[in-house]
Amino acid sequence: MISRLAIVLGICVAVEAFADQYDETRRRAQCAQVEMAEALGEPVSPTEKKACEALPKKPVPLPQKKKEEPFSDVREEQVPQLKEVQEKPKRLRPDWIQGKPAEGDVIYGVGIVQKNEVSEARRLLVAMQRALAQIGAQIEAQVVSQSKSLEAEFGMREQTGKKTKDTSIGFTSLSDATRLVVTQSLEDARLVDTWEDPEAGTFYALVALDMGKVAQKQQAIVSSVLEALTQATQRAAQALTSGEFSQGLLLDLLDALDYADAMGRTKLGKKVKHEWQAQYKDLAKMAKKLAGCLRVEGKVSDGVLTFSVFCGNTPIRDGRFQWTITGGLVDLPSVLTTNSEGKGKVEVGDVFGAETVKVALMHDVSESRGAWIVKGLSPSSDAVLALRATSRLNAKVNLAAPELSGKGLDAIKDAIRVWASRRWGAQIVDGDARVTINCAVNLGSKAEVYGKVSVPVEVTVSVVGPRGTLFETTQRQAGLADTEVMAKEEAVKRAVTLIQSL
Structure with missing residues (x-):
């Protein structure tokens, strides 16, 4: 043995x-x-x-289209596929009923199901699960009992907590062994044999688990x-x-x-x-x-913006760039692009502002699954285009707030005026204007929340220029108070705060 x-x-x-x-x-x-x-x-x-x-x-190969990885989590529904193995015809009691010793990297377990303990359709699955649990217990007992004697011989390293330390091989606890062997390695389990006692009706299943395959998968x-x-x-x-x-x-x-x-x-x-x-x-x-490595050069001439984007002195080819603006509003496409030489050209509509409007470019990484890694990066100071304003931003306001009146309506109007002036230097006018600020404030139905009344509010603001929408956003909040009237008042206050924070 x-x-x-x-x-x-x-x-x-x-x-x-x-x-x-x-x-x-x-x-x-x-x-x-x-x-x-x-x-x-x-x-x-x-x-x-x-x-x-x-x-x-x-040589570095070109990126390949991603394929489904073979080493993802094992799903529970993979276990029943073992039922496809045909049970053996009735025969003499096999030797492995009392247990089968390991052979190299292969460890065996025997699962036992008593007669009428479960339905006949489930007995193979239950026997498999019990055999795997037995395998997990074997490995835990074997490795823990030998860990101290092996520690000096094997200098394997295990990542633990705040630092890396020398230790014996893994599987140093029952929980680790069980998670690794039983839970993670179901697809490596192999049904070797089955036997049913013709007299007692007890069902046995011999299962093998190749630990070498587990090591292969990890590496x-x-x-x-x-x-x-x-x-x-x-x-x-x-x-x-x-x-x-x-x-x-x-x-x-x-x-x-x-x-x-x-x-x-x-x-x-x-x-x-x-x-x-x-x-x-x-x-x-x-x-x-690398995502923050942006330098932009450009100018506007005859209503056309020509620009080049670099990382240091290296042109960034075939790029897509989002942009943010300070000091005014610019009528530009939502995404700017560069060609195979790192250059771009786009028509510019009105540049609304007091004097100079700054447009900051950032990489558009929305098509990457890893976009979250660089989320929240601020634009580089070198990635800013300074555009001379062509006209001051005069805007009229269209306000739609059917549930509001009096002080609530006046508070929303004042919030829009302050916000437009602070963010873009806009002056609100009553007559015709080249820019329109649309604001819709809608109160929802009340709801009982832990003995109080909640009233939701939705605020939608859009800024529309001669060639289309320049800015648009929708924000939601809720007012919470003891009564419906007070909750609506609180919801209006929340709406004002939302507008001021845009």
């Missing part, structure tokens, strides 16, 4: 066998960070740079994530260095970071995400710096 120590050693060997396969990928990931840092003008250690220069260069996840991060980083860094940077490379890098984050949330990924966390955090910082 194979000893418990042999089982643990077998698991260790399986892990070590696959560790070497992604060592090179890890080194390439680290060197990709060095290359990106250098391209962004950050200081780089001469020692690290020299070590990376000695690493053989590999495959690490390699996959590191490779994705490495390739996206190398493509972006090389493009910056060569002066041929397109915005799509930033989106690829954000997609790779999102992929790493998603893989780290899977059940198997949670166990090994510490293997790429350092690279992930460094690359996320670089992605934010």
